[in-house]
Amino acid sequence: MNNQYPIYTLKNECVDCYKCVRQCSMKAIRIENGHASVIPERCIACGHCVLVCPSEAKKIRNDVNRARAVLTAKKRVFVSLAPSWAGFWNCGEEKLIAALKKLGFEGISETALGAQEVSIEVTKLLSKRENKIHISSACPAIVDYVRLYMPDYTQYITPVGSPAMTHAKLLKKHYGDDIGIVFIGPCIAKKNEADRNPELIDVSLTFHEAAQWLAQENININDIEVDEGTCFVPQKAYEGAYYPIEGGMNKTIRLSGCAKDIQLVSVSSIPAFKDSLQNLHPDTIDRPIFIEALACPGGCANGPCKDPEKPGILTMSDILRTVKLRDNIPNEPEVVVEKEYVAHPQNTKKYTPEQIVEAMASIGKHGIEDELNCGGCGYDTCRQLAEALLSGDAEPSMCVSYMRKLAIRKASAMLRSMPSAIVMADADMRILETNEAFVRMFAPDLLEIFKDRPEGLAGGALDRVVPFVDLFKRSIKSGKDIHKERYAIDKKLYDIAVFEIERNKIVGAVITDVTQTEMKREQIAQKAHAVIEKNIATVQNIACLLGEHMVDTELLLSQIAQGYEETPAEEEQEFK
Numbered sequence: 001m002n003n004q005y006p007i008y009t010l011k012n013e014c015v016d017c018y019k020c021v022r023q024c025s026m027k028a029i030r031i032e033n034g035h036a037s038v039i040p041e042r043c044i045a046c047g048h049c050v051l052v053c054p055s056e057a058k059k060i061r062n063d064v065n066r067a068r069a070v071l072t073a074k075k076r077v078f079v080s081l082a083p084s085w086a087g088f089w090n091c092g093e094e095k096l097i098a099a100l101k102k103l104g105f106e107g108i109s110e111t112a113l114g115a116q117e118v119s120i121e122v123t124k125l126l127s128k129r130e131n132k133i134h135i136s137s138a139c140p141a142i143v144d145y146v147r148l149y150m151p152d153y154t155q156y157i158t159p160v161g162s163p164a165m166t167h168a169k170l171l172k173k174h175y176g177d178d179i180g181i182v183f184i185g186p187c188i189a190k191k192n193e194a195d196r197n198p199e200l201i202d203v204s205l206t207f208h209e210a211a212q213w214l215a216q217e218n219i220n221i222n223d224i225e226v227d228e229g230t231c232f233v234p235q236k237a238y239e240g241a242y243y244p245i246e247g248g249m250n251k252t253i254r255l256s257g258c259a260k261d262i263q264l265v266s267v268s269s270i271p272a273f274k275d276s277l278q279n280l281h282p283d284t285i286d287r288p289i290f291i292e293a294l295a296c297p298g299g300c301a302n303g304p305c306k307d308p309e310k311p312g313i314l315t316m317s318d319i320l321r322t323v324k325l326r327d328n329i330p331n332e333p334e335v336v337v338e339k340e341y342v343a344h345p346q347n348t349k350k351y352t353p354e355q356i357v358e359a360m361a362s363i364g365k366h367g368i369e370d371e372l373n374c375g376g377c378g379y380d381t382c383r384q385l386a387e388a389l390l391s392g393d394a395e396p397s398m399c400v401s402y403m404r405k406l407a408i409r410k411a412s413a414m415l416r417s418m419p420s421a422i423v424m425a426d427a428d429m430r431i432l433e434t435n436e437a438f439v440r441m442f443a444p445d446l447l448e449i450f451k452d453r454p455e456g457l458a459g460g461a462l463d464r465v466v467p468f469v470d471l472f473k474r475s476i477k478s479g480k481d482i483h484k485e486r487y488a489i490d491k492k493l494y495d496i497a498v499f500e501i502e503r504n505k506i507v508g509a510v511i512t513d514v515t516q517t518e519m520k521r522e523q524i525a526q527k528a529h530a531v532i533e534k535n536i537a538t539v540q541n542i543a544c545l546l547g548e549h550m551v552d553t554e555l556l557l558s559q560i561a562q563g564y565e566e567t568p569a570e571e572e573q574e575f576k
């Protein structure tokens with residue numbers, strides 16, 4: 001048994017954009033150590049996060065090897081093929097059946113057969129008029145959504161298994177309880193359904209996984225030879241093939257003879273479903289309502305594992321083209337999977353106002369004016385983020401405005417505390433930013449203005465403050481950093497490093513007064529000279545006495561002395 005949840009995150013691929021958090025209506029995603037991971041207990045496996053993740057970090061569990069294992073373990077294994085197959089594979093049904101059988105399957109059957117059974121049973125249930133509200137159990141993502149997030153409505157879910165489960169039961173009735181069943185469709189939530197009902201469905205694959213498996217076995221559908229009599233077993237499906245398109249289930253219920261006074265409505269997508277059920281109460285409606293609800297907008301045809309390249313309208317058109325109607329629809333289903341759905345309300349912990357205030361403070365929100373509710377973190381409001389922080393599902397670094405303020409504060413603290421002068425200028429050589437050390441160094445007369453104005457010297461002309469603007473101009477033009485080691489201005493020497501901040505737009509410089517250091521070097525050199533000269537005299541005397549190597553020794557000592565002396569006044573390095 002593979003215990004991995006059907007959707008997971010490749011942490012190294014996650015770029016912390018929080019798009020999945022923003023787009024998951026269930027907020028079933030936790031950010032931990034800067035990376036997003038799905039919370040299985042809250043996830044309904046709608047697959048939306050997989051579709052929206054810009055870095056393809058959200059992945060779907062691959063069950064091909066599990067399906068292979070079923071083929072090895074069981075004598076006969078059948079495919080339950082979702083009716084939206086025609087929107088994914090552009091080939092006739094015979095070629096697809098022949099290709100899938102080459103993988104080792106005993107037979108290929110349409111899940112639509114199960115859908116027809118469900119419609120007949122639901123029509124019967126509706127005709128009893130025992131409830132005013134009925135919610136279809138066909139979509140496992142919707143069923144989980146109701147159980148987890150609208151638990152009071154769980155009682156209205158029709159007490160029958162999904163088309164896939166009903167189809168599995170039908171196949172077992174025809175071919176024996178020992179057969180294996182592999183579902184293939186456009187849905188991720190079906191993996192949850194298979195995991196939870198292993199007695200009916202062994203494994204659930206997506207269309208992509210099945211296509212990958214065929215490719216691994218070098219089976220090319222278009223080139224495949226089709227034997228005579230190749231067809232779906234135990235028979236072709238009829239009206240059940242309408243199911244993957246929004247409104248399709250209701251169509252089949254009408255065809256099954258549903259009374260006209262029962263209102264059949266269809267809703268697709270989680271937000272639309274949530275809205276449509278808001279405040280719905282049986283006492284406020286005068287006739288029974290059946291809600292065909294599907295988590296994917298437009299129906300399963302738009303499931304997360306459809307062909308992403310194919311225009312949606314063509315997908316639907318190709319599916320509808322396969323539908324064939326029968327003259328008589330039975331009044332009784334051949335099989336029914338009786339199913340009781342149990343509410344599983346989420347334990348949303350309530351926090352005290354003090355806890356919320358504390359959590360808000362941790363992201364720099366100290367008053368209502370700080371609450372931007374920008375949604376950048378993935379949550380609609382700052383308060384929702386605060387609650388997620390308290391529950392451990394979020395981190396303070398998710399708040400963009402807080403991180404920005406923090407970065408600005410850190411940068412200005414660094415600017416303030418640096419002993420070197422810092423200045424940044426734009427392409428027009430207008431000052432953008434300076435620190436106090438810069439003003440003290442080059443414009444001490446402006447120190448009061450600098451301190452009084454929140455923007456300091458910003459906007460001022462750089463050439464009115466420093467005489468080396470040409471270095472900035474050259475750097476901004478060439479994109480190269482420039483380093484002057486001993487730049488003389490009046491009686492002072494400066495080390496100037498000019499560097500590009502934004503290509504051709506912003507340039508900055510770090511300037512250090514090195515006059516003192518250079519003077520010390522000179523003093524050391526002078527003292528060294530004196531010592532050397534004394535030494536030379538002594539050595540000359542000794543050499544005279546010894547008559548050896550006097551010239552060599554003098555040369556060597558002179559070189560040492562020169563090393564301490566000042567090198568040329570200006571030394572420039574360009575690098576990058």
Ligand code: SF4
Pocket residue numbers: 009013014015016017018019020021036052053054055056057058
């Ligand atoms: S969408 Fe989610 S999983 Fe994908 S990169 Fe953004 S934060 Fe990470």
Ligand code: SF4
Pocket residue numbers: 007023024025026027028029038039042043044045046047048049050
């Ligand atoms: S699959 Fe759906 S419910 Fe689960 S985390 Fe992704 S978007 Fe949320």
